[in-house]
Amino acid sequence: QVQLVESGGGLAQPGGSLRLSCAASGFTFSSYAISWARQAPGKGLEWVSGIYSDGSDTEYADSVKGRFTISRDNAKNTLYLQMNSLKPEDTALYYCAKVPGKRLWIYDGWGQGTQVTVSS
Numbered sequence: 001q002v003q004l005v006e007s008g009g010g011l012a013q014p015g016g017s018l019r020l021s022c023a024a025s026g027f028t029f030s031s032y033a034i035s036w037a038r039q040a041p042g043k044g045l046e047w048v049s050g051i052y053s054d055g056s057d058t059e060y061a062d063s064v065k066g067r068f069t070i071s072r073d074n075a076k077n078t079l080y081l082q083m084n085s086l087k088p089e090d091t092a093l094y095y096c097a098k099v100p101g102k103r104l105w106i107y108d109g110w111g112q113g114t115q116v117t118v119s120s
Contacts, residue, residue: 001026002109004096009114012086020114022079022096027109030054030074033099035107036081038092038116048094049081050104059104064090086118 008020020036035050049060049070058070069082079096094114097107 002098004098004109004111006094006096006111006114009094009116011117011119013120014086014088014118016086016118017082017084018086018116020081020083020094020096020116022081022111024077024079024096024098027098029072029077033102033104034072034079035097035099035104036070036079036094037097037105037107037110038090038094039113040089040092043092045095046092047105050099051079083116086116088118090116091118092116 003025005023012018031053033050033052036048037045038048039045048064051058051070051072055072067085071080094116095110097110100108
């Protein structure tokens with residue numbers, strides 16, 4: 001059974017930083033791409049970033065490119081998202097999601113999310 005548990009969210013000021021973590025279990029973590037997605041209040045789910053199984057390739061949505069960095073530690077079954085230069089529009093519930101194939105925006109399992117709020 002796929003289990004993904006996000007942590008690290010909280011309140012940050014504009015221009016600040018947060019680091020999200022996602023602990024995975026129930027599947028062979030090192031064999032799958034994993035993505036971060038977010039949902040802002042009243043909006044749909046938005047893909048944010050993804051990383052392929054060995055960590056060699058990463059992709060980002062234009063809205064976060066240059067500010068966010070995705071990484072993974074396959075020995076620890078953990079995914080990370082370093083978020084810098086945060087903006088109020090980054091406020092959302094952030095999910096990590098297991099990607100069954102090569103399309104980073106198609107998921108077959110996700111966690112309960114961690115809330116990120118960017119406000120002064």
